[in-house]
Amino acid sequence: MEWTSRGVVLTTRKHGENDIILEALTLDHGRHLGLVRGGRSQRNRPFLQPGNELDLTWKARLPDHLGHFQLEAQTLRAGELMTTAIGLASLQHLAFLLRLLPERHPYPHLYDALNVVLEHLDEPDAAAALLIRFELELLRDLGTGLDLEACAATGQKDDLVYVSPKSARAVSREAGKPYHDKLLPLPSFLVDGQRQAGSELTWTDVTQGFELTSFFVSRHLRERDGTDGGTREQVMSALERRYRESFPWNFLD
Known part of the structure; x- marks a missing residue:
């Protein structure tokens, strides 16, 4: 089982002495976890910082296994973000x-x-x-x-100033006036x-x-x-x- 996709690093956690488990949001496979062998090495550590975008290749014997990632750096923005x-x-x-x-x-x-x-x-x-x-x-x-998009009560699309906490729909100023205290701005x-x-x-x-x-x-x-x-x-x-x-x-x- 193998695929390659872009991914943004979300979190990492230690696994053993040298490896990490990487959590990334990938373009084609959503939020995905995998083991990075040697992830705590000086070579890999700068790449595996939250916010960085990587090319990730995931391999596993079976689809429901944790699997492991191989990575290649693309956009390294973590250093700036973390300042x-x-x-x-x-x-x-x-x-x-x-x-x-x-x-x-x-x-x-x-x-x-x-x-x-x-x-x-x-x-x-x-x-x-x-x-x-x-x-x-x-x-x-x-x-x-x-x-x-439109007022839940009248259907009008202008002067929308509230949201109903029950229906999660917009409400116009006039329609919402009697319920002002119960609506969300x-x-x-x-x-x-x-x-x-x-x-x-x-x-x-x-x-x-x-x-x-x-x-x-x-x-x-x-x-x-x-x-x-x-x-x-x-x-x-x-x-x-x-x-x-x-x-x-x-x-x-």
């Missing part, structure tokens, strides 16, 4: 989110989205929006996706055509976006007796520090 708080926190958070998916099932659009997020983590405005959109894509693949950057092109995300946009995705991710975890890894809070803390440095006017009273 910032946003980079470190985001790598841990993305790995946690992707672990909610079943193993060995391909999600090519999530693979592409992951690479886009990793390439823009040095831009606080873009990083926040991309992380939130990544969570929305993940929720869709988990079968709990949000419908933000919907930041305009998540609705096509509702945000002016080129305008920056405010910190309120960011917090509302993460509150929205957090609600549905947490509900998914509760339904499966899972727990939150606490990684989102670390991402939020790192983003807030960067936002205060880059966009201080967002925090003026």
Whole structure:
């Protein structure tokens, strides 16, 4: 049994004295684990850092075996990512989110989205929006996706400002007014055509976006007796520090 595919390193753990078990999101085979012989060597260690993209060849005698990886470096971005708080926190958070998916099932659009997020983590405005959109894509693949195309009550496609926590559908301002306190805020950057092109995300946009995705991710975890890894809070803390440095006017009273 053998295949070759691109893969992004998510996590590694020690196995014996010299080997490691690599967890990667691969383009063609989804989240996949395998043994890397000599993975702790000076030669291989720099490649096997979270965020790096590799060419991976997986071999095993039977399909349900752990198997082992052979690797070749492609995009080595871990060194840069791990120098910032946003980079470190985001790598841990993305790995946690992707672990909610079943193993060995391909999600090519999530693979592409992951690479886009990793390439823009040095831009606080873009990083926040991309992380939130990544969570929305993940929720869709988990079968709990949000419908933000039109108002659940009226069918209108403009002035969408809420999300129903029950139906996970958008609600317009007028239709949601009587239930304001029971609905989740919907930041305009998540609705096509509702945000002016080129305008920056405010910190309120960011917090509302993460509150929205957090609600549905947490509900998914509760339904499966899972727990939150606490990684989102670390991402939020790192983003807030960067936002205060880059966009201080967002925090003026």
